[in-house]
Amino acid sequence: MALRDLSLRTASLFGRNARPAVHAVCPSFCRNASLEAVELETASSLEVPPPPVEAAQNFDPIARSRARRLRKKPLPPSRYQFRPPKYYRGPLHPHQPPPVSDPASRLFQPGPFSLPRLEQTYQTTIAPDLLTLTYQHYPYGFKHPKVTQRLREWTGDSPYFKGRPLRGPRGSSSLRLLTPPRTWRNVPEITKVVVHTMVPEAQENSAHLHVAGMVVQAMTNVRAQTHKSRSNVVSWGLRKDKYVSVTADVEREDTFHFLSKLVDVVLPKIKEWKGVSGTSGDGSGNISFGLTPDQVALFPEIEVNYDSYPPKMIPGCHITVQTSATNDRDALLLLQSIGIPFYGKLKD
Amino acid sequence: MNAGQQTTRRIASKAGRSICRSCRDSSKTYATAAAAVQTEDATAQHIPPVATPSQALSYAVNAGVVLSRPPVLTRDLHPFEAAFFLYQRRLNERLALPFTRYFYFKKKTPADLEWKRKIKQRLTPARDIGRYKGYGEEAWNDELLVGAPESELQHQVERLLEDAEQSGEEGKEGENGEEDTSAAMAGGKTVKHDPVERPMPRVTEADIKGDVKSLNRALPRTLYLLVKNRDGQWMFPQDKMQGRENLHMAAERILTKAGGVNMNTWVVGNQPIGHYIHDYPEQVRSSSPNPNELGFKTFFMKARIMAGQADLKNNGLGLSDFQWLAKEEVQKAVEKPYWHAIRNMLAER
Numbered sequence: 001m002a003l004r005d006l007s008l009r010t011a012s013l014f015g016r017n018a019r020p021a022v023h024a025v026c027p028s029f030c031r032n033a034s035l036e037a038v039e040l041e042t043a044s045s046l047e048v049p050p051p052p053v054e055a056a057q058n059f060d061p062i063a064r065s066r067a068r069r070l071r072k073k074p075l076p077p078s079r080y081q082f083r084p085p086k087y088y089r090g091p092l093h094p095h096q097p098p099p100v101s102d103p104a105s106r107l108f109q110p111g112p113f114s115l116p117r118l119e120q121t122y123q124t125t126i127a128p129d130l131l132t133l134t135y136q137h138y139p140y141g142f143k144h145p146k147v148t149q150r151l152r153e154w155t156g157d158s159p160y161f162k163g164r165p166l167r168g169p170r171g172s173s174s175l176r177l178l179t180p181p182r183t184w185r186n187v188p189e190i191t192k193v194v195v196h197t198m199v200p201e202a203q204e205n206s207a208h209l210h211v212a213g214m215v216v217q218a219m220t221n222v223r224a225q226t227h228k229s230r231s232n233v234v235s236w237g238l239r240k241d242k243y244v245s246v247t248a249d250v251e252r253e254d255t256f257h258f259l260s261k262l263v264d265v266v267l268p269k270i271k272e273w274k275g276v277s278g279t280s281g282d283g284s285g286n287i288s289f290g291l292t293p294d295q296v297a298l299f300p301e302i303e304v305n306y307d308s309y310p311p312k313m314i315p316g317c318h319i320t321v322q323t324s325a326t327n328d329r330d331a332l333l334l335l336q337s338i339g340i341p342f343y344g345k346l347k348d
Numbered sequence: 349m350n351a352g353q354q355t356t357r358r359i360a361s362k363a364g365r366s367i368c369r370s371c372r373d374s375s376k377t378y379a380t381a382a383a384a385v386q387t388e389d390a391t392a393q394h395i396p397p398v399a400t401p402s403q404a405l406s407y408a409v410n411a412g413v414v415l416s417r418p419p420v421l422t423r424d425l426h427p428f429e430a431a432f433f434l435y436q437r438r439l440n441e442r443l444a445l446p447f448t449r450y451f452y453f454k455k456k457t458p459a460d461l462e463w464k465r466k467i468k469q470r471l472t473p474a475r476d477i478g479r480y481k482g483y484g485e486e487a488w489n490d491e492l493l494v495g496a497p498e499s500e501l502q503h504q505v506e507r508l509l510e511d512a513e514q515s516g517e518e519g520k521e522g523e524n525g526e527e528d529t530s531a532a533m534a535g536g537k538t539v540k541h542d543p544v545e546r547p548m549p550r551v552t553e554a555d556i557k558g559d560v561k562s563l564n565r566a567l568p569r570t571l572y573l574l575v576k577n578r579d580g581q582w583m584f585p586q587d588k589m590q591g592r593e594n595l596h597m598a599a600e601r602i603l604t605k606a607g608g609v610n611m612n613t614w615v616v617g618n619q620p621i622g623h624y625i626h627d628y629p630e631q632v633r634s635s636s637p638n639p640n641e642l643g644f645k646t647f648f649m650k651a652r653i654m655a656g657q658a659d660l661k662n663n664g665l666g667l668s669d670f671q672w673l674a675k676e677e678v679q680k681a682v683e684k685p686y687w688h689a690i691r692n693m694l695a696e697r
Contacts, residue, residue: 056494062486103439110440113433117422124570124697125418132617132650214451308452308459 116256118338126337127187134182134330150175177284177326188285188325188334193250193258195220197317203229203242211313212246218301219317220258222248259321261300263339266291269298275341281328287335288320407625410646411598412586413606414621414693415573415613417653417672421550423568423697434477434492434499441480442490447473475511476504505547512544560671563657569674570695573658574681575606576669582681584690586646587665595620599649606665607658613651620647622693624686648693 068074084097084106100107138144151166169175180186195216202209213224227245229238238244250258267273276289293316297306302314325331328347336342425433453460472479478498481487497503554562563571574582585606589598599615627643628636658670671681675694679687 059493061489061493065486065489103443108443110436110443113437113440115422115425115429115433120419120422124695128695129616129650129652132619132621135617135619137619210451214448305452 112253114253114257116253116260118256118260119253122189122256122338126334127189130330130334130337131182131184131187133333134187136182138181144181179326179330186324188323188330190255190259190321190334190338191251191324192322193220193255194247194320194322195250195258195317196245196247196320197315198245199315200237200244202244203237203239206243207310208313208315209243209246211310212315215296215302215309215314216246216248216317219296219299220248220250221254222250224248259338262319265300266295266298267340270295275343276335278332278342278344278346280342281331281347283328285323285325285327285331286320287323287328287331288318289340290316290318292316404640405642406640407642408644409589410586410644411589411595411602412584412624412646412648413573413599413602413615413651414584414648414690415603415607415611415651415653416695417563417571419568419570419697421567424550430501431499437474437477438480438490438492441472441474441477442482476507509544509546513542515542560673560677563653563672565672566674569697571672571674572678572694573607573653574671574673574678575660575665575667578666578668580668581683581686582671583686584648585665585667588644594618595647595649599651602665603651606660606663606667607670608661608663610659611656612654613656614654616650616652621650622648622690624648624689648690650693 082104084104085093085095086106088097089095098105100109102108103110149166151168152170153166154161154164197212197216199208199212202212209226213226216222216224224246225248226243227247228241229244230240232238232240273295276287280289281287293314296317297303297314302309321331321335323331323334325334332342332346449460449463453463476498478492478496480490482490492498550567552562552564552567553559554565559565565571573585575585576582585602587598587602587605589595590601593601596615596618600613603611603613603615624646625643626646628641633639633642660667660670671677673681675691675696678694679691682690
C-alpha cells in the first residue's frame with residue numbers, strides 16, 4: 001500500500017514539473033488544497049450505467065452456491081459470519097460494534113414499516129387547520145414585550161431577602177410553559193403515547209402481571225416494561241419493591257397505528273361512554289384518560305382471541321397522549337381533530 | 349378575540365362601506381392611534397410610520413373563500429419508500445421475538461394442536477411479504493431478487509385477501525384426503541371459501557372521465573372549488589364585504605350565495621389565510637363611478653366541504669361555471685398574478 005502511494009506521489013511530482021513555470025518554482029513540499037484537488041478522480045460513479053436487465057434476471061444465487069458446493073470450493077466462512085461484540089469495550093478496542101442503524105448490530109430495531117393513514121391525515125389536513133385555527137395575527141412591526149424574569153423577587157426590609165433565590169410563581173412551585181406565537185413550525189403534534197396498567201393483584205399472583213404485559217403488548221405493538229412499587233402504602237395494599245404495574249411507551253409509527261385503532265375501532269364500540277373528561281390534562285399539553293377492562297377487551301388484537309386470556313385477568317389501562325403543545329387547550333384541539341370526543345367544560 | 353381585532357371591527361362598523369385598514373389608518377385615525385400607542389408602552393409596541401397618501405384613495409375590501417375537500421385516500425408510495433418498507437418488514441420477520449405460544453395455548457390441549465396444524469399449513473405469520481426460512485442449508489438465501497413478485501403491491505394485496513379467505517380448515521382436509529379421497533368426500537368435509545370484499549379501486553369513474561365537477565375525483569389530493577366569474581376568469585368565490593359583517597360571516601354568506609344551500613361546509617377559524625391585491629388600470633379607474641378606488645384587496649378564508657355539491661343555479665354572484673381542482677390544475681386555470689398570490693396557501697397534496 002505504502003509503495004503504491006509512493007509511486008503515485010512520484011508520478012504526480014513529475015506531472016507537476018511538467019506544468020508551467022509558475023508551478024515549477026513552487027517547491028515540492030509546498031502542497032495545498034488546490035494542488036491536492038488535481039489528483040481527485042473526475043469520473044463519477046453515477047455515470048456508470050446500471051447492470052443490464054438480463055444479468056438481474058439470470059442471477060440465481062441458489063444455483064451458484066450449489067455449483068460451488070459441487071466443485072468443493074465453498075466460500076471462506078469467516079468472511080461472511082460477522083457477529084458484533086456483546087459488550088462495548090471502549091473506543092480503543094479493535095473489535096468495535098457496528099452503528100445501531102446497521103442490521104448486523106445487536107441493538108438494531110427494524111422500522112418504519114408503513115406510512116400510517118393518520119399521519120398522512122395530520123400532515124395534509126389537521127396541521128394546516130390547526131394552524132389556521134390557532135394563528136394569532138399581529139400587525140407588521142409588532143414586537144412582543146420581553147419578559148426577562150418570570151420568578152418573583154423577595155420584597156421587604158428583612159436582611160435575609162438579600163441574595164436569596166427568587167420565589168416561584170403564585171399558587172404553584174414551578175413555572176408553567178410559555179406558549180410561543182403560533183407559526184407553521186410549531187403546530188402541535190403527537191409525540192408519544194404512554195399506556196399504563198396498574199395491577200396490585202400481581203403482588204399475590206404474578207399471573208396478573210403476565211397477562212397485563214401481554215395485553216398491553218398486543219394493544220400497542222411495543223414491548224411492555226414492568227415497574228416495582230416504590231413504597232409501602234397500607235391503604236392501597238401496596239408493598240415496597242413488588243412488581244405492580246406495566247407500561248408501554250408508544251413512539252413514532254406505532255403511535256399513529258395505536259391512536260387510529262383506538263379512535264376508529266375501540267371508542268365507537270364502547271356503550272354509554274361520555275367521552276374523555278374535558279378537564280383532563282397536566283397543564284403542559286399531555287392529556288390522559290382511562291379505559292376499563294371491558295373497554296380494553298374491545299381492542300381487535302384482544303377481541304380476536306379473547307378466550308386465550310385467563311378469565312377476569314384483562315386489566316384496565318390509562319392512556320396518556322403526549323403532544324408538543326405547551327398548553328392543554330391546544331392539545332385538546334389536536335385530540336379533538338383526531339377524533340377523540342371530550343365532554344363537560346373544556347380546559348383552557 | 350384579541351383587543352386589536354375588536355378595535356378594527358369597531359372602526360369598521362363605524363364606516364359605511366369597507367375599505368382597507370391601512371388606508372383608513374393613514375387617512376383618519378393614524379395620529380390618534382400613534383398617540384395611544386405612545387402612552388401605552390413605546391418600547392414594546394412598535395408601529396412603523398406609514399406614508400400618508402392623498403386622503404380619499406383607498407382599496408375596496410373583498411372576502412374570498414378557499415373551499416377545499418381534504419384528501420380521502422392515502423397517497424401512493426414512492427417506489428423507494430415502498431421498497432424500503434418491504435425491506436424493513438422482511439428484516440422484522442427475522443429479528444422479531446417468536447410468538448409466545450405457551451402463554452396463549454397450554455401444552456397438549458386441543459387448541460395447541462390446532463395452532464400447530466395451522467402454522468404448519470401457514471408457514472409464516474406474514475403472508476404478503478414472502479416466507480422466511482431461518483434454518484437449513486440455504487437459510488442465507490433470504491433476500492428478494494430484483495423483480496420478485498413479493499415486491500409488487502398488487503401481489504401483496506392478493507396474498508392478504510387469500511389469507512383472509514382461508515378458514516384454516518384446509519390442512520384438515522389434506523390429512524385424510526391423501527389417505528383416500530372417497531372417505532373425505534363421504535365425510536363431507538368441504539372447505540368453503542367466504543368471498544372477501546375486494547378493496548375499492550383508487551381511481552374512480554370521474555377520474556377516468558375527467559369530470560372536474562365531481563367531488564369523487566383525485567381522491568388522494570386536496571380539491572379546491574374554482575368558479576368562473578362575470579369576466580370569464582377562474583378564481584375562488586369572492587364578494588364585497590357588506591355592512592357590519594366580519595370575514596367569517598362574509599365567507600359563510602358567499603358560500604351560500606355562490607354554491608347554494610346544498611353544501612355542508614365549515615369555515616376554519618376567523619383569520620384569513622392569504623390575500624390578493626388587484627389594482628385597476630388607470631383608464632378603467634378614471635372612467636369608473638368611484639375614481640378614488642385604486643382596486644380591491646381580497647382576503648381569503650379557509651373552508652372545508654363535508655358533504656354536498658356546489659349548485660350555481662340562481663347564484664347571486666353572477667357565476668357561470670365551477671370546477672374542483674387540485675393544486676397544479678388550479679395553476680393552469682387561473683391567471684398568473686392571481687396564482688402568485690394564492691399558491692402558498694394551497695396544500696401540496
